[in-house]
Amino acid sequence: MTLEFSKPLAAHQTPIPGVVLYDLPVHGDNRGWFKENWQREKMVALGLPDFRPVQNNISFNEKAGTTRGIHAEPWDKFISVATGRIFGAWVDLREGPSFGAVFTAELDPSQAIFIPRGVGNAFQTLEDNTAYTYLVNDHWSADAQSQYTFLNLADETAAIAWPVPLDQAELSDKDKAHPRLADVAPMPAKKILVVGANGQLGKALRELYEGDATAEFVGRADFDLSKEESFGGRNWRNYSTIINAAAYTAVDAAESADGRKAAWEANVAAVTRLARTAVEFDVTLVHISSDYVFDGTSETHSEDEPFTPLGVYGQTKAAGDAVASVVPRHYIVRTSWVIGEGNNFVRTMASLANRGVKPSVVNDQIGRLTFTEDIAAGIKHLLDSNAPYGIYNISNDGEPQSWAEIAGEVYALCGASAADVTGVSTEQYFSGKAAAPRPLRSTLDLGKIKDAGFVPASSADRLAAYLRG
Template sequence: MPLEFSKKLAARETPIPGVVLYDLPVHGDNRGWFKENWQREKMVALGLPDFRPVQNNISFNEKAGTTRGIHAEPWDKFISVATGKIFGAWVDLRQGPSFGTVFTAELDPSQAIFIPRGVGNAFQTLEDNTAYTYLVNDHWSADAQSQYTFLNLADETVSVPWPIPLSQAELSDKDKAHPRLADVVPMPPKKTLVVGANGQLGKALRNLYERDSSVEFAGRSEFDLGNRESFAGRNWKNYSTIINAAAYTAVDAAESPEGRGEAWSVNVAAVSALARTAVEHDLTLVHVSSDYVFDGTQVRHGEDEPFTPLGVYGQTKAAGDAIVQVVPRHYIVRTSWVIGDGNNFVRTMASLADRGIEPSVVNDQIGRLSFTEDIAAGIRHLLDSGAEYGTYNLTSDGEPQSWADLAADVYELSGKDRAAVTGVSTAEYFKGKEAAPRPLNSVLDLTKIKAAGYEPALSSTRLESYVKNGLIKQ
């Protein structure tokens, strides 16, 4: 069949998730033909992942019937035919529900196909002198080859309908020796690294992902963000995502000379190193932000509000956010008044209630609590759903309250009298004390995260569970 000229660039989905077949415009005349085999701008606009190819390989096959595969490689591929024609067969060898799914198609120079990492690739030439070409987004190495997953071309389970029977085809001895599907170890997904995994949010992420072997957790002893060796000593090609749960949060101490340096080191310099790693290796970076990037003069803080930090801590968080925004694949999760497994306001109030102390608590700072289990679940939702990259406010839901209101709630849930809590202004509370300036309104608008399909739990519901289930004593 002659080559079809002047087709429109088009994409066709296949039964294998992520495998997409493309029609390529080929322009020809009496001299031959020309095509744009890879055109990033047009193809990304059509939905092809911007997979950043780094190497171009060509396989020349002298005879029809040459058969190669089935090889699942640890990188993505964009495959096309330069001359001749092939019968292609692709088998999903990735860990997951689509394992073993098969797709086949004949390809000539007017077609191309995108094959994600872990999908087994094979082809059989249908014409002599066929040249098969593919772009890949990682450099070949002997170490990378050890991560391949193979399937036997003659596997009875997938039963590929080879046009030329394998008994008459040209195969390598290695390809003949590959295992059947029942003996194939599926290729695991790329890994997610959680840094700062021993803090309140890190512990919530550990609980959420405890059954997911693809998620690694690193506290400071396993991954020191201030040490270049932590970055150099890891093979980032095996990762897809970094979740940064590390932060310097000592708001008042950040105003001191020593604290200022540490805050900038953790919240800015370390974030810069993470961002650079994400850009260089095409990773998704999830970063947790704070209401302190704002001065608290707005009734509701939206994601696009300009930064107006009041103190050193807020300044470092704003600087970190600005850095993360240059990473193409990023989620900034902005939260406030965090409560989890660690020292926090609710535990302090519960402890005071247990000891019969009647505290004075600030009543002119308004906001919502953010329970770490909800922050962790929101992060997972953004990653799993493939939500649009960008900044998302994420706190618990419900009516905003003051710190004094929340303290009274804790007292009541602890079986104590709400009236034991006395409200005072921020100015009164900190009179004569060295303290950082604080935003008086920390209420974050949750419209965007809800539109992305995530509904945060009510703060009142979470608070009751936190206090009554004894979580304050863990």
């Protein structure tokens, strides 16, 4: 066989989602040939996932007609030929609409192919002394092997046209015994782990992902973020994403000695453990931030505004953001004035309105409400759309308001008079009380999340629906 020398590095899509065939430049002269089999910078720029290989395997095959597969493994593979030539066959064995899709191709040393987790892989050698090599992004183990999914090489549905008929090829007894496609249990998708699943946002995520078998929810009783041992008993290679919905949010209590310790543990130390896990296992980390990372002197806050926290809570949230940002695959979702299931400002105002109480409410803190269903939907949108990693502001949309104005709306929606609410300054409201400093301007710029294709609902619409609710 004569190799084609010096063709450009190029990618070719296949009928199986995520399976991409690559042309590799091979440089030759009278001595032989040379190629860059794996060149991270060039290949990632071409679109190859930065799949972080950790092991390199070589299969040497003495005779033409040696046939191996069809094996779907719980890791990604980058396959090429060192010498000789193969007929490769790939069958999608993942859950989903492309289950059973087939792609075949002949590969020589000038080609390579990327095979995602769960796609069945097989090959047949077309020349003697063929060396088949592959990079994988997890270490082999007995536990990993127990998660393999297999398909019979002779499956009639896949109908692979093997160049060397299987009754004349060299096969192992194990490969001959694999099931037909109708009997194959598809490999499940990687999971999304939601920690802090019993809080306001956690409950909204539960509702949004209801019926989705890939979503797993854990509260503190199931997964204590303060304990290192919580991280050791889980196969993190089976997860694509961690959504951190856990946090210490008692703004005023955080100023006390005990509160300060608890806030730093939950908002920084626990995030550090999650970030370390995400980096080690190449997992996407979704972390929830707060308007309290700013001092509130800007009219609106963009994603790239420097941290200027006023109190302990804001300081811990800023530190947690800094930790989360070192994870290569991260979404930091910054939000404000969160309203969800449980006790919150809107429920308190509704209760006061229904009891005829005429409260004094702060009128110089300006921002927008954020309902947890919209935070959850925004997170899901970022994940599903593969939006660029980074920080995204998510709040409800509409004209920024003061707490007093929102309270007035609540009163009106409850059948009381908005005039029953008296506006007072933050300084007046907290006079003589032990309270943390608060940012006076909490309005978040929503341009980036809208550009990513997610348009939050208006806070007025959400507030009305919430009170009807």
